Amino acid sequence: VSALKKAKRFRVHIFLATSKIHLKYKFKKKEEEILELAKKATRLTRNLCEDIEFSPEDATRTERDFLFKIIETAIKEGAKTINIPDTVGYSYPQEIYSLISDILNNVVNINKAIISIHCHDDLGMAVANSLSAVLAGAKQIHCTINGIGERAGNASLEEVVMAIKTRRDVFVDSYTQVNTKEIYRTSRLVSTLTGFIVPPNKAIVGRNAFRHESGIHQDAILKRRITYEIINPKEIGIEKSELVLGKHSGRHALAKRLKDLGFKLGERKIDLIFKKFKELADKKKEVFDDDLIALVEEEIRERKKLYELVSVRVTTGTDMIPQATVRIRYKRKNYQATSFGDGPVDACYKAIDKITKIKPKLISYKLEAITKGKDAQGLVRVEIFYKGKNVMGSALSTDILEASVKAYLDALNKII
Amino acid sequence: VSALKKAKRFRVHIFLATSKIHLKYKFKKKEEEILELAKKATRLTRNLCEDIEFSPEDATRTERDFLFKIIETAIKEGAKTINIPDTVGYSYPQEIYSLISDILNNVVNINKAIISIHCHDDLGMAVANSLSAVLAGAKQIHCTINGIGERAGNASLEEVVMAIKTRRDVFVDSYTQVNTKEIYRTSRLVSTLTGFIVPPNKAIVGRNAFRHESGIHQDAILKRRITYEIINPKEIGIEKSELVLGKHSGRHALAKRLKDLGFKLGERKIDLIFKKFKELADKKKEVFDDDLIALVEEEIRERKKLYELVSVRVTTGTDMIPQATVRIRYKRKNYQATSFGDGPVDACYKAIDKITKIKPKLISYKLEAITKGKDAQGLVRVEIFYKGKNVMGSALSTDILEASVKAYLDALNKII
Structure with a gap:
């Protein structure tokens, strides 16, 4: 809690599993013991922090009477938000609706707290479940960008936000303060940093979300957008800018x-990106918006670069x-190694391992051409495993081997 | 219809948009004209085929009274299945529930047909909407593997099926005849063939769907699986086989x-795969189940290989x-070309273009290391655009450049 003191508004979130399954197998405790634990934890926290959120974990599999009792206790001890987690992603919208309604009708002091919802996507219903909770009276939704999270992930922010916005007629009393114009760029950034690819058929932020393939759809879209599109991209x-930047474009353009794309960058940053833009424009004929977004992302991620x-x-x-020769700079000195490999990437990585002597395990490797055309930039994402930890690295280049080597070094820089 | 005569059971699906938006902007027709069109189309089809499915397209945005009228007409003319499409993925579960209930209560001859549901995922609720329709009385769900489909795609089969199976307590009257043990393999195959990557956080079939990362979850899972896992993988x-095959493994093992993995393959196919397995085992220390699945997928896709x-x-x-020299066999003759490029893949593709003189546009390029370790097999998927058509190609190799070239040739073979 003392670490939170610097925050403008700080909140402590306590969670404690309440379902029979969790009580029996996880805690080996009885209901009364859990109730006592909830009471003590909330009281203890209340002395340190005003804003407490309490979650009865696995709430959707918890017996109703016990759930009401523990919520009542938490509120009595000072919890201001009661979060209802569908921890294993087991529920469906009608069930969530009746659960939230039941809590509102049966917990005597529920008017002293607001209800929140936290859904997992194990059966693909996290977004619908979250929105159903809102329809029943929940006022807060836990969600994540691109729906990342444990296992199949959590409710996806972009879907939740755009559903509330698109169905204003239904969610009359609900709102979000999310600046939706940042959604696409944020989704891309999160994907780059985490290495979680956004599939083309992902709602809202997938590459195909606003692409119309069938002739019938294309024809109707040309007549009037709303025939097949409920959200304006x-x-x-x-x-959908047609303005293309090329090697003859200047710093001003x-x-x-960059400003039009929504980036607020200082002069120094723009200079750096302009330099990289020029290098790229020399290699590529046309530099697209996606190229620029990728360049800015690279620039934003400022890391100590040891290797x-x-x-x-x-x-x-x-x-x-396959045979590779790699030269690496480490603490102002250059090191060089050559190696064979099963493939060219393997040869590069073996050469690097010879230099660093770290030898992590490669868990996953992915490469995507993120911009258009044959001279596209390739984004490589690697995941390595070293001393019990998974670490991600990524890098961008028009040469996939250069990107592969840089991504590996990026990951190595995070573990040393 | 005559083309369908060879099918054991054949059905014709007629669809006709009924929402005001579609009537006004797509058809520029009045309700009476659409009604007359529905009548004529169903009657015409009825003379050719017994089993007719009728969809009032954009049903969720259609005025109820008109919707009831057109459904009644279609059933009167012989439609046996009435499919309700949420064409633009605009609806939410409670709305779908009341729509299906209203149809059941207001269409006088609805007992002569079964209701089907067809949901799009534009707001991320296709699966929940489909299941909500079933709870209201629908008996058929349109769904697709990995949720592929127009724009953000359709309800995903694996999520729908596993939700019905996992929540037997709720879907007491519903069942599917899907052999769930084929789900993972089928999802992988569809992903390979279509080039649509399955993200790690996809429900049911994503790489992380059954992975537990947080310490709390791991601990509980070790105590009892059902604490955090509602589906047994x-x-x-x-x-989760630990049996690893290597270069010393024989044809019998x-x-x-392969049999354990569920593949029913003839002797000849097993011989071919064994040969490839040996080649792979020479390059890789351990051959995992995923490697074998990938090999079988390669083998299954038998295509004319012109190039x-x-x-x-x-x-x-x-x-x-970067510089590449490529040699290609075409109609029993070898052709060779050398080219520079922006990157090594670009150099290879330019060399190929010199030989084939086709020069398609490269739309997307993706590479994934689909098996574990540094000597993993890389799966390359490319999408090219040529004469108004998008074509996918894919290939597998431990050398990403070899895979890149083969994937490009795979796509080219589909357009020539």
Whole structure:
């Protein structure tokens, strides 16, 4: 709690499992013991912090009477928000609706707290469940960008927000303060940083969410957008700009475009991005908005770069063993190693391992051409496992091997 | 209809938009005209086919009275299934429930037809909406594997099926005949063939769906699985087998493993896969189940291979211009070309374009290491655009450049 003192508004969230399954197998405790624990924990916290959120974990599998009792206790001890978690993503909208209604009707002091909802997506219903809770009277939703979270993840922020906005007719009393124009860019940034790819058929932020393929749909869309589109892509920050920047574009045009894309960047940052933009424009004929967003993302992620790539050279082919020479800068000195491998990336990574002597385990490797055309930039994301921890790394380049090496070094820089 | 004569059971699905928005902007027709059209189309089809499914498109945005009228007409003319589409993915579960209930209560001849539901996922609620329709009395769900479909896609089969199975207590009168043990493998196959990546946080079939990261969850899972897992991964065909095959494994062990994984393959196919398995085992220390599934998928996709890779050799690096030499077999003759490029893949593709002279546009490029370790197999998926059509190609190799070239040729083979 003392660590929170610097926060403008701070809240402590206590959670305690209440379902029979969790009581029996996780805690090996009786209901009365859990109730006593909830009381003590809330009281203790109340002396340190005014704003307490209390979650009866696995609430959707908890017996109603016990659930009412524990909520009443938490509120009595000072909890101001009662969060209802569907911890294992087991529930469906009608059930959530009746659960929230029952809590509102049966917990005597419920008017002293607001109800929150926390849904997991194990059966694919996290968003619908969250919204159903709101219809029943919940005032707060736990959600995450791109729906990331434990297992199948949590309710996705972009879907929740856009549903509330699109169905104003239904959610008359609800609102969010999310600036929807930041949604697309934020989703992209989170995807880059976490290595969780957004599939093309993801609602709101997927590549195809506003793409119409069938002839019937295309024809109707051309006649009138609302025939098959309930959200204007501009609302979530997807600009269908036709303005293309190229190697003859100047710093001013770039700065304006970055501003139009919603980035607020200082002069120094713009200079840095302009330099990278020029390098890119020399390699690519057209620099698209997606290219620029990717460049800014690279720039934003300022990390200590202990290992830095100096150069890499690879020779590979079907009739030979792939071979790589990598040169790395580490604490002002250059190190170089050569290695064979099963493939060119493997050869590079083995050469790096020779230099660093760290040898982590490679868990996953993904490469995506995130911009259009053959001269697209490739985004490589790697996940490595070292001393009990999973670490992600990512990097961008028009050369997939350069990106692969940089992504690996990015991950290594996080573990050393 | 004559093309359908060979089918054991055949059905014709007629759809006709009924919402005011579609009538006004798409058809520029009045309600009476649409009603007359529905009557005529159903009657015409009825003379050719017994089993007719009728969809009032954009039903969720259609005025109720007109919707009831057109459904009644379609049933009168012989439609046996009435499908209710949420065409723009605009609805939410409670609304779908009341819509289906209203249809059941207000369409006089509804007892002569069964109700079906067809949901889109634009607001992330397709699965919950479909299940809500079932609770209201619908007997058929339109769904797709991995939730693919127009824009954000349709209700995902695996989520719908596993929700009905997991919540037997709620869906007492409903069932599916889906063999759930095929779900994981089918999802993987569809992903490979379509190039639509399954994100790690996808319910049921995502890589993380049964992964527990937080310490609290891990601890509880070890005590008792049901604390945080409502579905046993085995139910959907994810075997947590520890049996590892390597280069010393024989044909018999491989055949048994393939059988355990659920593949029914003839002797010839097993021979072919065994050959490839041996080649792979020479490159990789351990061959995992995922490797085998990938190999079988490669083998299953038998296509005419007009362009075939003979060899490729690439030299690339940060201090040089990437350069590729590709040799391709086409109609019993070998062709060879060399090219520079912005990156090694670009260099390969430019060399191929020189040989084929087709020059399609590259829409997307993705690479995933689908098996574990540094010597993993890389799956490359490319999407190219040529003469108004998008075509996907994919290929597998431990060398990402070899896989890149093969995936491109795979796509080219589909357009020539």
